[in-house]
Amino acid sequence: MSIPLLGITVLWLFLYGYLIVASVDFGAGFYAYYAKWKKKDPKMVKLINRYLSPVWEVTNVFFVFFFVGLVGFFPDAAYYYGTALLIPGSIALVLLAIRGSFYAFENYGSKQSRVYMFLYGATGLLIPAALSTALTISEGGYLEKQGDTVVFLADKLFTSSYSWSVVCLAVVSVLYISAAFLTYYADRAGDSESLEILRKFALFWAVPTILASLFVFLSIRAHNARHFNSMLELDTIWMFGLSLVCFLGATHYIFHRKRYGLAFLFVMFQFFFAFFGYGAGHLPYILDPYITIYSGFTNETMGMALVVVFILGLLLLIPSLYLLLRLFLFDANYVKGEK
C-alpha cells in the first residue's frame, strides 16, 4: 500500500468514526429536545445526558482530527477547500461552536434553559447538512479555478439535485443511527418507556435512510459518471451489497425486539461498507478534478512521520477509549443511573 493511499485510508477511517459518534450525538440532542418539548419522558432526557456528558468532547476531537490530518497529509486540499469554502466553512464552525458550548451551558450551568436546549437540538440537524456539502463539493463541479483564486459556485450547489439528496441522506441517517444506538442504550438502562419511543424512531427512519442512500447512489451517475462507474466495478460493488445485508439485519433485530446491541453493530457495518464503497470509488481524487491523493500529497518524509505518529497515537488512544467505554457505556450501574 502506498503512503498516500494509507494516508487517505487513515483519514477516511477517522471520518467514518466521526460519522458514527457525531450522528449519535447530533441525533441525541434532537431526541432530548423532542422529549422535553413533548413533555413525554423526563427519564429519556436524563438517559441521553448520561450517555452524552462524558463523551461530547471526544466527539468533537474526531472532527478536529480529520481536518488536521487532511491538511497534514494533503496540504493542497487546505488551499482549494480553504479558499473556496470561507463562507460555508465559517457558518458550519459557528454552528459547531454554538452546539458545543451550549451543551456545557445547559448541562453544567446552574439552571436548565429551554433556549440552550433548543439551540443544541436544532444545530444537531443543521451541522450534518452543512458538513455533508464538503463531500458533495469533492465530487467536482462546484468549485472553479479563476486566475489565482478558487471560487465556490454556491448557486450551482444550491440548485443541484445531487447536493440536496446528500443533505437529505445526512439528516435522516443521523436520526436513524442515533435512534438505533439510543434504543440499545435504553435497553441496557432498563428504561422501557424510552426504549419504546426510540425503537419506533429507529424503525421510522430506517426506510427514508435506505431510500435516500439509493437515491444518492443513483444521482452520482448524473453528476459524476466516472465515480458511479468505478463504484459499480466488481472490487467495490460487493461493499454496497453487504451494506444492504447489514441494514436488513439491523432492522430485523430492532423490529423483533431482540439483541439491540447486535442491531447497532449491524448499523455501524451498514454505514461502514457504504462509506468505504463510496470512498473507494472516489479515489484517486480528493477534489475532482483538481487534487488526487498523489498530486496533493505532502512530501514523503512528512507522510512517513505522520503515519508513525498515527500508530503511536493509536497505541495511546485505544486503551484510553476502552477505559472510557468501560466506565460509562458498559458499566451497567452507570447506565442505569445508579452511580
Add this chain to the structure above:
Amino acid sequence: MDFDSVALARGLTELTLAFHIIFATIGVGLPVMISFAEWYGIKKNDPHYILLARRWTRGFTITVAVGVVTGTCIGLQLSLLWPSFMKLAGQAIGLPLFMETFAFFFEAIFLGMYLYTWDRFKNPIRHWLLSIPVIIGSTLSAFFITTVNAFMNTPQGFKLEDGRIIDLQPLLAMFNPATPTKTLHVIVTAYLTSALVLAAITAFMMLKGRCGEYYQKALKLTMIASLVFGIATAIAGDLSAKFLAKYQPEKLAAAEWHFETEKGADLILFGVLDEKTDKIKYEIRIPKALSFLAFSNFNAEVKGLNETPKDLRPPLYVHYLFDLKVTFAGYMILLSLAYVLILKFKKEWTMNRLLLRGILIAGPLAMLTIEIGWFFAEVGRQPWILRGYMKVGEAATTAPSEHVGLMFILFLGLYIVLGFISTKVLTKMFKSNPAELELEKHLD
C-alpha cells in the same frame, strides 16, 4: 475606512486567537491547580481542599467547552483565512499539528472520566490519578501548538523549491531555536495566570466578608503556587530575551527602540517615540542593561534596528506592549512574594484589605498580560508569517474582502455571545451554590 482581505484576515485571526487564548490559558493551568488541591486534600484528609478541587472543576467545564469550540474555530480558520500558508507550511508543520490533536484527544477522554467519577472509586487516589493524564494532555497540546508558532518565528529543517518544501527534517522543524524558550514561557505563564485568577476570585469573596477557613486555604494555596510559577516565568522571560537577541534581533530591537548597533546598549523603559525623527522622549534609561539582558554581559554588542531594511521592520509600537508585559509580570511576582513573606512572618496581615485588593487586580491583569505578550510576539514578527520565507500579504485568502469582512462580523457576534453567556453561567453557578452551603453538606 477600507480594508483589504489581508487586513481583515489578520483582524479575524487576531480576534479568534485573542478570545481563544483566555480559555486556552485556563485550560492548561487550571488542571494543575485542581489536581494539586485534590492531592493535598487527600493527603491531609482535609475536606476543604477536596471541595476546592470540586468547585474549580465545575467552573472548569464551562471554560473547557468554550476553549474547545474556539480552538476548533482557529484550527479551521488557519486553512480558511491562510490557504497559501497552509499549502506551503502544512508540509512542514503537519507533524506537531497532528500530535497536538492526539494530546487534545487524550485530554478529552480523561477529562470526561475525571468529571464523572467523583465518589465512584473506593480509594480516592484512583480518582485523583485520572487528573494526571488531563494535565499531561493539556500541557502537551500547549507544547505542540507552540512549536508550530515557534517554527513560524524561526523556520528551519527544510529547503524551498518552486513553492514546495523539499529535504524536510520534521523533528528539526519542530525543535527549532524558538521552541525551548517559547514553549516554556507559554506553559509557565498559563500556570501562573490560572493560579492568579483563582487567587483573585478568592480575594474577591474575602473582600465581601467571606473569610472562613475555606477561603484562607484557597488563598494560601493559590498564592504560593503563584510565587513558584512567577519565578519560573521570570526565568523563562529572561531566556526568551536572550533567544531574541540571538535569533530575532529585529524583534528585540523594535521592542527596545534600539536603532544603532552598539556595545553596552542601554535599556529603555517606557518613553514616547517621535516616529519621524526616531527621537525618544520621557524615557527611563538604564545604562548598558540591554546588553546584559541580551547576553549576560554589560559590554556585549546588540544589533540595532537599522540593520534591518525598512520594509522588513516590525511596527515600533511593540515597545509599549513589551514594557507593559514586563511591568505587569513584575507586579505579579512581587505581589506573590510579598504575600508569601507576610504569610510566613506576619500571618495576621494576610487578611489586609489592601493586599486582597492587590490580589484581586492581579488575576485580570495576568490574563491581560497573556494577551499583551501574544500581541507583542505576533506583531513583533511582522511583516513575516513564516519569517524569512513568506510574508503575511502573500498568505492570506484571495476571497473577496466583503466576504472576509462579513465573516469577521459573524465571529465577533459569536464571541460576544459566548463571552457573555459563559460569564453569566459561571457567576450564577457559584452564586446559587455558595461554598459554605456545600461544605456543610460534605461535612455532614
